[in-house]
Ligand SMILES: [Ca+2]
């Protein structure tokens with residue numbers, strides 16, 4: 191029935207109604223741990239523990255497989271945060287302990303509590319989250335003290351992001367090393383502020399957006415947070431280069447009043463569910479960002495032809511695989527199964543090795559850059575898709591796109607100039623490319639200019655870990671910003687990306 195409506199609308203309004211394409215649905219409820227472990231990574235959702243690791247409850251699994259989760263220390267009784275994978279295995283202790291006691295009238299009660307929760311990690315093993323000390327503080331409005339933290343994957347340093355606020359939470363980190371902070375304070379009056387810490391150390395503020403709960407930081411810097419719309423708090427998405435009060439509401443579908451976002455992938459598919467507060471009936475929802483930056487929403491029950499009723503979408507991977515809870519038609523929605531959705535027309539895969547020139551730091555910098563790919567028509571007049579995916583420790587990448595046929599793909603990585611390759615895309619055979627990238631674009635505007643000299647000078651003579659060090663100015667990746675980085679910049683001065 192819904193499909194019929196969609197067809198009619200499609201002919202009247204636009205041809206975009208079925209642009210999403212259908213999905214094949216597989217019931218994976220009875221799958222073994224090994225079968226589920228072979229699924230692609232859904233980043234903010236995981237079914238599985240890393241193999242051979244016990245007493246660890248992971249909650250996230252980054253695109254290249256770094257887990258974060260909790261472990262319980264039986265000696266202290268306190269929960270700790272753990273990050274595991276890609277050579278990293280570290281735990282972070284709670285920032286403090288809250289001791290409580292009270293007299294109930296006939297007995298004295300006392301104890302202590304403390305825990306720390308990770309919210310996200312990137313492929314380098316940088317973990318972010320919050321340490322919670324429940325109990326009454328000096329401020330009667332504040333019933334728990336929450337400290338936001340960042341554990342750096344390179345140095346292992348742990349940074350408290352709460353120095354000037356009553357509370358803070360760091361809810362996201364991406365492979366660029368950007369992270370997302372919400373602060374709450376009470377001086378001179380109650381406030382909250384949400385900002386992204388950028389790769390060059392600057393802050394981008396988002397007015398009226400909270401990233402305290404249900405927030406995501408996308409691989410390209412997109413922030414998914416919450417903002418008021420009328421009486422409801424709804425999900426919003428910002429532009430990767432945006433800020434201030436500019437954001438787009440990710441509205442619930444089907445005239446429902448609430449929506450929850452659970453995940454996103456590198457090509458701008460955001461997933462979650464819509465519901466009414468009164469009925470708690472869930473509708474599987476996807477919001478898609480077009481290359482021009484407009485958003486469209488979909489009820490995923492309109493995009494498959496099985497008798498499953500999908501409820502909550504829990505994750506989406508870069509290849510378009512989705513996981514959701516579902517119930518058989520004619521039963522109640524608490525009789526949940528797990529299902530996997532795969533695009534019926536498999537996405538085209540592009541893969542290859544990126545030759546990042548004048549770079550020594552493979553071991554040091556592994557996993558610290560992502561590649562953004564634009565898929566164009568062959569004359570490069572029409573931009574068809576835009577995808578951001580991680581690069582592994584050997585400089586390899588893979589991405590997926592629904593686009594097929596002859597294309598030009600423009601690739602850009604961190605402080606290298608962009609490179610353009612021809613690629614014929616098909617869902618049956620991956621296209622393999624081997625682009626070469628010139629180094630020296632410190633400020634990432636895709637040209638090597640006097641501004642890059644200036645940015646490099648500002649960071650000159652600093653070693654990784656120092657306040658003035660910038661990953662983007664360490665062109666050769668040796669952990670120090672010095673004369674060799676100047677030489678690289680000089681060699682490519684005045685050049686611009688393709
Ligand atoms: Ca530049």
Ligand SMILES: [Ca+2]
Nearest residue numbers: 664666668670
């Ligand atoms: Ca260097």
